[in-house]
Amino acid sequence: MTGRTVAPRLNHPRLLERIAKLAEIGAIEGGGVCRLALTEADKAGRDLVVGWMRELGLQISIDAIGNIVGLRPSRTTGAAARAPVMTGSHIDTVRTGGRYDGNLGVLAGLEVMESLNEAGVETEHPLAVAVFTNEEGARFAPDMMGSLVYVGGLPLEDALATEGIDGTRVDAELRKIGYDGAAPVGAPAVRAFVELHVEQGPVLEREGVTLGAVESLQGISWTEFSVSGVSNHAGTTPMRLRHDAGYLAGATITFVRDLTRELGGDQVGTVGAIEFGPNLVNVIPNRARFTVDLRNTDEDILQEAERRLRGFVAKTAEQEGLTIEQRQLARFEPVLFDAALVARIEEIAGRLGHSVRRLPSGAGHDAQMLARICPAAMIFVPSVGGISHNVREFTDASDIAAGADVLLHILLELAS
Amino acid sequence: MTGRTVAPRLNHPRLLERIAKLAEIGAIEGGGVCRLALTEADKAGRDLVVGWMRELGLQISIDAIGNIVGLRPSRTTGAAARAPVMTGSHIDTVRTGGRYDGNLGVLAGLEVMESLNEAGVETEHPLAVAVFTNEEGARFAPDMMGSLVYVGGLPLEDALATEGIDGTRVDAELRKIGYDGAAPVGAPAVRAFVELHVEQGPVLEREGVTLGAVESLQGISWTEFSVSGVSNHAGTTPMRLRHDAGYLAGATITFVRDLTRELGGDQVGTVGAIEFGPNLVNVIPNRARFTVDLRNTDEDILQEAERRLRGFVAKTAEQEGLTIEQRQLARFEPVLFDAALVARIEEIAGRLGHSVRRLPSGAGHDAQMLARICPAAMIFVPSVGGISHNVREFTDASDIAAGADVLLHILLELAS
Numbered sequence: 001m002t003g004r005t006v007a008p009r010l011n012h013p014r015l016l017e018r019i020a021k022l023a024e025i026g027a028i029e030g031g032g033v034c035r036l037a038l039t040e041a042d043k044a045g046r047d048l049v050v051g052w053m054r055e056l057g058l059q060i061s062i063d064a065i066g067n068i069v070g071l072r073p074s075r076t077t078g079a080a081a082r083a084p085v086m087t088g089s090h091i092d093t094v095r096t097g098g099r100y101d102g103n104l105g106v107l108a109g110l111e112v113m114e115s116l117n118e119a120g121v122e123t124e125h126p127l128a129v130a131v132f133t134n135e136e137g138a139r140f141a142p143d144m145m146g147s148l149v150y151v152g153g154l155p156l157e158d159a160l161a162t163e164g165i166d167g168t169r170v171d172a173e174l175r176k177i178g179y180d181g182a183a184p185v186g187a188p189a190v191r192a193f194v195e196l197h198v199e200q201g202p203v204l205e206r207e208g209v210t211l212g213a214v215e216s217l218q219g220i221s222w223t224e225f226s227v228s229g230v231s232n233h234a235g236t237t238p239m240r241l242r243h244d245a246g247y248l249a250g251a252t253i254t255f256v257r258d259l260t261r262e263l264g265g266d267q268v269g270t271v272g273a274i275e276f277g278p279n280l281v282n283v284i285p286n287r288a289r290f291t292v293d294l295r296n297t298d299e300d301i302l303q304e305a306e307r308r309l310r311g312f313v314a315k316t317a318e319q320e321g322l323t324i325e326q327r328q329l330a331r332f333e334p335v336l337f338d339a340a341l342v343a344r345i346e347e348i349a350g351r352l353g354h355s356v357r358r359l360p361s362g363a364g365h366d367a368q369m370l371a372r373i374c375p376a377a378m379i380f381v382p383s384v385g386g387i388s389h390n391v392r393e394f395t396d397a398s399d400i401a402a403g404a405d406v407l408l409h410i411l412l413e414l415a416s
Numbered sequence: 417m418t419g420r421t422v423a424p425r426l427n428h429p430r431l432l433e434r435i436a437k438l439a440e441i442g443a444i445e446g447g448g449v450c451r452l453a454l455t456e457a458d459k460a461g462r463d464l465v466v467g468w469m470r471e472l473g474l475q476i477s478i479d480a481i482g483n484i485v486g487l488r489p490s491r492t493t494g495a496a497a498r499a500p501v502m503t504g505s506h507i508d509t510v511r512t513g514g515r516y517d518g519n520l521g522v523l524a525g526l527e528v529m530e531s532l533n534e535a536g537v538e539t540e541h542p543l544a545v546a547v548f549t550n551e552e553g554a555r556f557a558p559d560m561m562g563s564l565v566y567v568g569g570l571p572l573e574d575a576l577a578t579e580g581i582d583g584t585r586v587d588a589e590l591r592k593i594g595y596d597g598a599a600p601v602g603a604p605a606v607r608a609f610v611e612l613h614v615e616q617g618p619v620l621e622r623e624g625v626t627l628g629a630v631e632s633l634q635g636i637s638w639t640e641f642s643v644s645g646v647s648n649h650a651g652t653t654p655m656r657l658r659h660d661a662g663y664l665a666g667a668t669i670t671f672v673r674d675l676t677r678e679l680g681g682d683q684v685g686t687v688g689a690i691e692f693g694p695n696l697v698n699v700i701p702n703r704a705r706f707t708v709d710l711r712n713t714d715e716d717i718l719q720e721a722e723r724r725l726r727g728f729v730a731k732t733a734e735q736e737g738l739t740i741e742q743r744q745l746a747r748f749e750p751v752l753f754d755a756a757l758v759a760r761i762e763e764i765a766g767r768l769g770h771s772v773r774r775l776p777s778g779a780g781h782d783a784q785m786l787a788r789i790c791p792a793a794m795i796f797v798p799s800v801g802g803i804s805h806n807v808r809e810f811t812d813a814s815d816i817a818a819g820a821d822v823l824l825h826i827l828l829e830l831a832s
């Protein structure tokens with residue numbers, strides 16, 4: 001950083017190269033990525049990103065839940081340093097994930113830093129790029145774990161004791177990959193947070209709009225049901241004498257679909273994971289475990305959906321003579337982003353010549369956690385075919401460039 | 417066998433001891449057994465039974481599909497030897513099976529042989545105890561594989577090429593455990609076949625009847641459906657744009673239950689096995705695989721059930737934008753046992769002082785295959801609580817004794 005500055009400009013090909021490079025780690029057939037949180041692949045991805053942060057001269061800190069923050073100091077340093085303006089996202093993926101989800105937000109943040117370095121720009125407030133631990137929740141529930149701990153929404157010790165779907169624990173896996181950092185969680189305090197992310201839905205593409213200014217986030221409710229019945233012979237056991245754990249799972253899948261139809265609006269519901277025991281063609285299942293994912297932007301309707309689901313499962317279990325245990329894997333209320341910040345994103349996008357619309361997010365994001373402690377908002381770029389959590393996830397290079405440009409400008413504005 | 421004979425009497429405690437001894441192999445928690453067909457545990461069970469056959473002086477032959485036959489020669493030997501009267505069953509189990517299912521029929525057969533030896537009884541026709549390969553079908557479909565090959569209902573080469581749920585093949589697994597025998601399949605020809613088996617259902621116990629004379633067997637239809645959809649984000653994908661493979665699985669589970677209600681009578685239907693991909697809480701499943709087991713004693717109604725099932729799955733797949741593949745894992749028409757033989761079993765049971773009733777069997781059994789080539793029937797003893805294919809499977813010692821006694825008398829009658 002010298003005294004002479006020019007207007008910073010992003011190097012878009014460099015950003016795309018970093019996306020491609022990071023996607024080589026944990027690459028799976030079809031162009032996708034498998035880097036479940038805290039696995040060896042996640043470690044390799046983290047190492048790559050931390051290496052880039054170091055090359056950019058960022059001050060790197062890693063906290064006790066493995067969140068990585070790369071800080072670009074402000075004009076004023078030392079004790080007089082101000083709270084940084086933060087961007088970032090996550091680099092963990094689902095098992096059959098794409099290369100943009102999360103990764104784009106982190107790597108666009110690095111590109112902003114590099115272009116500011118190249119242009120010799122100094123800011124009033126420091127800038128920071130964060131990589132939050134376990135956003136996906138595909139291995140350890142809840143999702144958005146790292147950012148939730150960062151904002152104080154989940155005690156560190158609870159997060160560390162979380163058991164994963166493979167029987168491992170967060171603390172042990174963090175130690176194993178060497179990302180059980182020494183920095184205090186929740187540091188630094190944040191002046192504002194803006195996250196760039198792929199939409200993961202079909203709205204922008206279908207309306208031919210380049211950018212989304214995200215104004216709200218759906219509330220999320222994840223429940224795991226464990227059902228116990230009686231395994232018995234599929235041929236000799238009359239229907240009326242059955243205690244079929246699998247039947248409750250199937251009936252619930254059907255119920256969830258009907259429920260979304262009845263509630264309408266943007267209510268969605270998904271049974272994504274299931275398991276029967278003993279899982280044989282000619283044995284009535286005595287065990288069934290399945291998850292239900294419910295989301296709505298309206299907290300009241302989401303609670304109504306949860307109530308009806310619980311009621312249906314309890315009633316059906318009683319009729320079938322089953323016992324059930326239920327466990328809340330995740331629960332987040334809908335979030336409203338900072339109205340002024342959303343308006344600024346809209347304005348900047350228009351000024352840069354991009355079509356833009358406000359929209360809610362159907363997915364959960366780290367930004368919703370940061371919204372608890374500072375003004376926060378998000379920029380969306382379109383997902384082709386609305387496809388995400390899938391190896392075919394794709395966003396056009398020109399849309400990525402547009403989103404990253406808006407990120408650069410809003411961060412500069414917030415940091416000055 | 418000497419010239420002096422006494423009336424043969426079974427040694428009931430010895431039979432119970434053999435049942436307990438065999439149950440030690442592959443024993444699992446709760447008193448159950450896991451000896452899936454052609455595993456190392458199955459081999460160990462077979463070795464034990466073959467050893468007992470040898471001690472009893474039986475002539476042992478093992479055929480190319482691994483069926484074991486222990487022959488007790490008749491008075492007339494050599495070229496003039498007549499077709500044997502056969503009893504037997506199977507010793508493979510489901511993954512969480514009991515100790516009586518199948519095993520009882522084989523070990524009661526051995527007890528009959530031993531008591532005839534002790535009493536010095538010679539018969540006009542030879543007697544044989546068979547152990548048929550893979551009756552359960554829990555690892556390799558179809559079930560009743562060994563007896564089906566024995567009677568010529570399934571080409572040997574097709575059976576040998578069967579791929580299991582664990583990716584193994586029947587021929588390789590037979591070789592591995594050393595039960596790819598040299599005897600021609602289908603030998604010897606059989607004069608008559610009677611199988612002693614636990615009911616695996618609740619009828620005898622609920623009516624307080626000791627023995628069942630089985631007069632028919634349900635037809636069995638097993639189908640595996642493999643569904644392909646599109647995996648996508650559970651939060652951002654509107655319900656109307658989903659291609660959820662898991663939804664079809666759930667809807668089918670619900671449909672099968674409704675179908676059994678509509679068809680009524682003894683129609684049963686079970687979805688016992690299921691698998692989703694990628695099987696994550698927040699990803700719409702793009703893959704679902706599940707099995708449907710339909711049974712009825714009436715072939716016309718069974719075909720009607722199959723038609724309706726296929727129709728429902730096809731229609732729902734089209735509505736949801738899914739592709740389906742279906743594979744018939746097993747299909748057997750209902751079987752009527754030999755009326756004269758069933759009457760003889762009834763008469764003998766009554767003569768020995770046991771309450772007895774005719775009933776159909778809800779489960780498939782090796783006897784239904786043998787019924788294609790000779791007069792065949794079965795004797796049922798009660799299953800406590802109607803429970804089977806479960807570690808809690810249990811039959812009272814006095815009921816076992818009653819059933820084995822009837823087996824002794826009917827075999828003696830048929831062999832003279």
